[in-house]
Amino acid sequence: MRKLIAVFAMALATLSQAQLLDRVAVVVNESVILQSEIEQRATQVRQQTGQAITPQVEQQIIDQIVLEKLQLEQAARQGISVDQRTLERALTNFAQQQGLSLTALIERMGDDFALLREQVVNELTIQQLQRQIISREVTVGEREIDEFLASQAGLSATNVQYRLLYARFTEQSEANAVAEQLAQGATLADLVPEPRDLGWRAVEDLPSIFRDNVPGLRQGQATPVIESGDAWHLAVVSDIDDGSTVIEYQVRHLLVGTQGRNTEAARAIINDLAQRMQNGESMASLAQFSEDGGSAQNGGLLPWSAAEGWVPEFGEVISELEVGERSQPFESRFGWHIAQLEDTRVSTNGEEVKRAQVRQQLGEAKTQRALEQWLLDLRSQAFIEVK
Numbered sequence: 001m002r003k004l005i006a007v008f009a010m011a012l013a014t015l016s017q018a019q020l021l022d023r024v025a026v027v028v029n030e031s032v033i034l035q036s037e038i039e040q041r042a043t044q045v046r047q048q049t050g051q052a053i054t055p056q057v058e059q060q061i062i063d064q065i066v067l068e069k070l071q072l073e074q075a076a077r078q079g080i081s082v083d084q085r086t087l088e089r090a091l092t093n094f095a096q097q098q099g100l101s102l103t104a105l106i107e108r109m110g111d112d113f114a115l116l117r118e119q120v121v122n123e124l125t126i127q128q129l130q131r132q133i134i135s136r137e138v139t140v141g142e143r144e145i146d147e148f149l150a151s152q153a154g155l156s157a158t159n160v161q162y163r164l165l166y167a168r169f170t171e172q173s174e175a176n177a178v179a180e181q182l183a184q185g186a187t188l189a190d191l192v193p194e195p196r197d198l199g200w201r202a203v204e205d206l207p208s209i210f211r212d213n214v215p216g217l218r219q220g221q222a223t224p225v226i227e228s229g230d231a232w233h234l235a236v237v238s239d240i241d242d243g244s245t246v247i248e249y250q251v252r253h254l255l256v257g258t259q260g261r262n263t264e265a266a267r268a269i270i271n272d273l274a275q276r277m278q279n280g281e282s283m284a285s286l287a288q289f290s291e292d293g294g295s296a297q298n299g300g301l302l303p304w305s306a307a308e309g310w311v312p313e314f315g316e317v318i319s320e321l322e323v324g325e326r327s328q329p330f331e332s333r334f335g336w337h338i339a340q341l342e343d344t345r346v347s348t349n350g351e352e353v354k355r356a357q358v359r360q361q362l363g364e365a366k367t368q369r370a371l372e373q374w375l376l377d378l379r380s381q382a383f384i385e386v387k
Contacts, residue, residue, distance in 0.1 A: 026062060027385040028069040037065060062386075070378050072122060075129040079262045082124045085328060090120055128263065128331065134370045135311070135333035140362045148358050150216075162206065162214055163239040164198040165189070168231050175225045175232035182222045188236045200241065210235050249307065249318050250342040252283050252300040255292040257335035270329045270336040277326070283340055291335070306347070309356040312364070314339070 026033040041061045042053045051057060075081075088102070095105040106113050165188045169175035178191050188195045198207070206214055213223040214237065222236045256269045273286050284299035295302050307315035313332040321327060321341040329338055 024387050026066065026387065027383070028066050029073055029383050031069045031073060033062070033065050033069065038062060041065060066382075066384060067375055067379065068122065068126065070382055071126045071129055071375075074133075074378070075125045078129065078132070079264055080125055080128050080132070081264065082121050082128070083267060086124060086330075087117070087121060089328075090124060091117070094120075130371060131313070131331070131333045132258070132263070134367055134374060138363055138366045138370060140359045140366065144362055145355050145358045148362060149354065160215075161200045161202050161241045162217075162237055163200050163241075164206070164210070164214070164235040165195040165238050166198050166207075166233070166235045167192040167195045168233055169225075170231055172225070172227070172232050175234060179222060179225050179234055182234075182236065187220075188222070195236075197238075198235070207235075209233060246306045246308075246347055247319075248304045248345050248347040250304050250344070251302045251318055251339050252287075252342055253292070253295065253302060253337055253339040254283065254286060254290040254300055255335055255337055256289075257291045259335075263331065263336075266336045267329065267331075270338060274329055274338055277338070283326070283338070301342070304345070304347070306356055308360045309352075312360070 023035040024032045025035045025038055038058065038061060041064070042058065045051055045057065045061065046053060053061075091105070092102045095102045098105065100108065109116060167175075167178065167188060169178070178188075181191055182188065203211065203215055209226050209228050210223055210233075213226070214235065217223070217237045219237055219240050223234050226233045254270065254273055256266045256273075258266045269289075273289060276286060277283060284301075287296050287298075287300035290296040290300055292300075307319045309315070310318065311332050311334070313330065314337065317327050317330050317337075318339055318341060321339070323341055323343060326340040327338060329336055331337070
């Protein structure tokens with residue numbers, strides 16, 4: 001949604017200034033890029049960044065438009081389109097960001113609103129295509145999560161913080177003696193007068209001499225004695241905050257998948273189920289039509305989960321619902337959903353929360369790499385002619 005807002009903001013600032021030059025600049029398969037499109041995009045870049053439009057920047061703009069045209073062609077071949085409700089919701093959200101109602105935005109933009117609407121439709125269409133082509137193929141295994149959590153990058157990314165008590169010694173023998181007694185169960189406060197409390201620190205903010213030693217230590221454990229600057233140093237982990245407190249959601253949902261049918265057919269089915277609920281049927285009774293085998297047998301009820309435990313499209317919708325509220329139909333890489341928020345709670349189950357966070361982070365990184373490769377392949381197979 002943040003990307004969409006940026007697109008809308010640029011469009012709002014520049015559409016009225018576009019020069020309509022009716023000249024074909026580039027042929028892309030069955031589509032064309034007009035010079036007016038390039039001029040519009042250049043104006044957007046100039047206003048947003050203050051960047052001069054050099055030949056190199058203009059080529060980057062053309063490359064971006066080419067990729068958009070190729071993706072829109074692919075979406076058309078696969079029958080992907082944006083339903084009116086999704087479009088209106090996106091435009092309404094943008095208008096609210098500007099402090100306007102949708103009606104006020106339309107009045108303010110006048111004839112330019114049609115151009116904005118076209119840009120929004122294109123952006124939403126490309127997002128749907130990318131979900132279908134890329135996201136469905138991306139998986140994150142449990143072993144990948146284990147390896148990431150064991151790395152320093154993993155500890156940093158999952159917001160683990162350590163509180164350290166620190167002592168400095170001028171004699172190595174004294175430092176070693178304290179370390180031995182700590183290993184036998186003594187506390188640093190028992191052995192050193194007023195040890196220094198370094199406070200709460202993330203991994204990247206730990207003193208450099210301890211950064212490689214503290215990650216992985218449990219509460220009460222000490223680092224090795226470390227020599228640095230004509231002195232000997234050690235620290236004890238007095239407390240650990242693994243960032244595990246999180247809101248969990250209990251959700252009931254229906255899923256109509258896109259395996260074996262196109263997105264329009266799936267959307268028609270989910271819209272019919274939505275209408276039946278509007279007419280008084282319960283979601284639990286309609287769960288027999290849901291294609292999520294795990295929850296369909298339980299009236300559509302999913303296990304408790306943090307928003308990060310679901311795919312981003314699903315988690316974003318759930319986190320915006322009030323208890324008892326039901327969503328409009330929406331799409332994820334698995335198909336079309338309707339979700340209802342049953343309840344929320346605060347969870348302190350650190351391990352599950354961390355694994356959910358890492359699964360999402362690794363999934364997003366893998367999705368981005370897969371997307372970049374797919375776009376390269378898409379362009380390499382296209383016919384592109386610059387006029």
